[in-house]
Amino acid sequence: MKRILVGLDGSPREAEVLDAARALADKIGAELILFRAISLPTELPPRALAVPPASLGELLVDDARQHLTALAARLPESVLPRVRVDLGAPWAAIRDAARIENADLIAIGSHGYGGIDRLLGTTAAKVVNHADRSVLVIRSTKPV
């Protein structure tokens, strides 16, 4: 196991997923790819109303990439942190990114990749059932 794709969601709970993945990477000498999937949100930031619809995806991807880059900057160099942002439904985007990056392990939170997933954990369930590689599911200790 040498490369871990960490599925993050931009929520306050993502820190626990990243911590767990980092702790494991430290011990087994793996590298980390911080990943975020961007799907069409049900709530838009006010800034979004001022831009043409075509660049909305780009804007969200840019925001996510900036956020991930800031997280990656706090990681030790030993885990060779990289960031990746793709458009798509989180579970499918995570699965596909893991394939493209040839990750040995996917690390994800048990709940919280947007909207109702905070309650049901459907993203984690789908990744678990459809991934062709190992998946580490981390439950947040923070309330929903």
Next chain:
Amino acid sequence: MGNIRRILVPVDFSPPSRAAVRYAGELAQELGATIDLLHIWRPPTFIPAGLMVVVPGAADHQSLESLAETEIAESMHALVAELKAERGIEARLRVGFQPGSPADPIVELAERGEFDLIVMGTHGRTGVARLFLGSVAERVARLSHCPVLIVPAPAAAA
């Protein structure tokens, strides 16, 4: 997830669960962790007519249970021997006899036993029901408070 010292590996002797045992062995060796193997045996709820008649609580049921017990013990000891030979790990054995989804006793034990990680295979032996109810692994991942590492079937592994 701080230090991983104790790993719980639920097994049902399917190919993915054997893959999970090997994966856990590799991880335990790297992390210096211990392994507990757990099998939850569910009394069958359906047996074809003509094969045998089973009444819950009756003598036949008992014999079926003890038959299962012997088979499980043999399969478990084979896994322990494999871990010992390949990784030098002395795994502990746990067997539960319980109806219902194996996910619940797995999560319960993980919580009581202060395990740091659960490692298990993707698809258990629950067949078609998985499509409607979700796999055992999926349920464990949803309910468990400790991290759950799910290992795919060997054929699907990259």
